[in-house]
Amino acid sequence: MLALRRGLPVLLAGLALGWGSAEAEAQAGATPGPVQVITLASARINSLSVTIAAGSVQSIPSLTDNAVNDFPTPVTIQTQWDVNPGQVNSISLVAYFTTPSQALAGGTVQIPSSRVLGRMTTGLPTTYTPFTQAALAGVGTAGGSLVLFSDNIIGTNKGILTRTDNLALQLNLAGFPDLPVGTYSGTLNIRAVAQ
C-alpha cells in the first residue's frame, strides 16, 4: 500500500502529460488518434551460442549427376543458451547460405541453395527440405534459409541449457543439368536467435 501511494503521483503525472499532449494537438486542428505508448525491449539473454561439435567439413568426393548425393556424415550442432522465460519467448536455430543462387560455387556452373537439402530429425525439417525459406528475425537470407528448430522458452528449459542435434545434408541433382568437371564449394552458416 505504501508503494502504491508513492507511485500514484508518478502515474498521475504521466496521465496528465498524455492528456495534455492530446489536447494540444486537437487545438491545432488535426484529428489525432489516441496517444500510443510503445515500449521497445530487447530479448535479454545471458548467453546464446552455437558450436559445431563434429562435421564442420563436409565433402562429397564424387558427385553423380541427376541423382541425390548424400554428404557422408551429419553436422553435429550444439546450441547453448542461458535465458529466462520472462525475457525470451523462444530460441530458434537457422542455417543459411549467404547467396542462395550460389550455395556451392563452381567454375561456370553454380549449385543453388534449392538443391541443398537438410534434415534434422530432432528439429523442424524431419524430412529432407531445401534451403529456400525466409530469414527468421533477421537471421538468414531470403530464399536461402532453413529453420532447424524453434524452442519456446518455458520453465523447463530456462537457465543454462545445451541442445545437441544432427543435421544431415544432401545435394539433390535430380533434374539438374549435368555438372561440368570440377570442385564445388560453399559455406553453410548456422546461427541461433532469441526472440
Added chain:
Amino acid sequence: MHGFLTRAVCAAALFALAALPVAQAQSNPSNVASVSLTATKKENLSLSGVTASASLVSASGIADSSTANDFTPISVTTNWNLKTSTSVTLVGYFADPANALVNGANAITSAQVEGKLSTDPVGSYAAFTGPAVGTAGVAGATHSFWNQAVSGATLKSNRTDVLNLRLNMTNAYAVAGDYTGTLNLRAIAQ
C-alpha cells in the same frame, strides 16, 4: 472522499496500463558457426547402350571369297565429361589378332574383320589391323571408329553411333562351322 479519489486514480491507472501495447521484443542472435561444403565432379568417360551380340545377317552363313558377310548393326553411346582432354576416340579391338573369331582350330583373323560407322560410305570399311590408341586396343587388331576433338562446351557431351561390321573373305574361305569371337569397344580421352 479520500478513499473515493484513491479508487478513481487506481482505476484510471489500470485503464491506461491496459491500453499499452504489448512490448515488442527484438531478436538477439548468437555467433555464426560455419560448415564447409565441398563436392567434386570427377572426369567421366563411359560407354552405354552397347548391343550385346551381333551375328551374320545372311542366313546362309559365311560367303567365301566375298565381302557380303555383314553382321547385324551394333549400337553404342559414348558419354564423356572431361576437363583437360582435347579428343575422344572410340576404338574396337580383338584380344588376339590371329584369332578374332574361332571355330575350334580354325580362325578368322582380325585382318578379315572390317568395321565402319553406319553413316560412312561402304568404301570406308577398314580392317582391325591398326595400333592401339593410347592404352586402348591391341597392336595389329584395333580399328578406330571415330575421333572427335573436344574443348569448351564439348568437354561434356555424348554421341550415339551405329557400327557396321563385316567379314572380308576376299581370296579366303572358311572351314564349315560356327565362328565366334569378342569385339571389345573402348573410348579413350587424350
